[in-house]
Amino acid sequence: MPRQGLGQRGExxxxxxxxxxxxxxxxxxxxWREGEIDIIAAEDPFRICxxxxxxxxxxxxxxxSDRYGTPGAAVTFGKQARIRRTALKWLQEQEHPVFGNLCFDVIEVCVLDGRARLRWLKDCFF
Known part of the structure; x- marks a missing residue:
């Protein structure tokens, strides 16, 4: 499967x-010109009060395959910095920017034998 198709399937x-x-x-x-964020998601969007x-x-x-290490290992410090800057830009564009916690996660997807296996690494960088 081409890399782009594999990436879209994973996302x-x-x-x-x-x-x-x-x-x-x-x-x-x-x-944004500085980078891209694959998914922006809200968890518990309207909690108590x-x-x-x-x-x-x-x-x-x-x-x-895991021949070159885990997928998450490809999220370098440089990539993390670009994601942080892009997240700030996204927040600035929101009409009502009232959010609680902001978290940066990685989801590793390994497609083996036609099946996707996912691992969610929560709060793995700041």
């Missing part, structure tokens, strides 16, 4: 995975 699997766990997808493939829930900025890394 689609990750979005479905998050929705099954009750998260609301706010954006997919948000792009109207407090905002957690916004998760999620990088999805998909691989068809």
């Amino acid at each position: 689609t699997a990750a979005a479905s995975f998050l929705q099954r766990r009750g998260l609301h997808i706010l954006a997919r493939n948000y792009r 109207g407090q905002a829930g957690t916004i998760r900025f999620i990088e999805v890394k998909t691989r068809s």
Whole structure:
């Protein structure tokens, strides 16, 4: 499978995975000149007393083998910095930017034998 097709399949699997766990997808493939965020999702968007829930900025890394290490290992410090800057830009663009916690996650997707296996690494960088 071509790399781009594999990546899209991984992102689609990750979005479905998050929705099954009750998260609301706010954006997919948000792009800005400094970078891209694969998925932006809200967890517990309206908690008790109207407090905002957690916004998760999620990088999805998909691989068809572990020959070169885990998918998450490809999220370098430079990539993390670009994601942080892009997240700040996304927050600035929101009309009502009232959010609780901001978290940066990675979802590793390994596609082996035609099946996607996912691992969610929560709060793995700041």
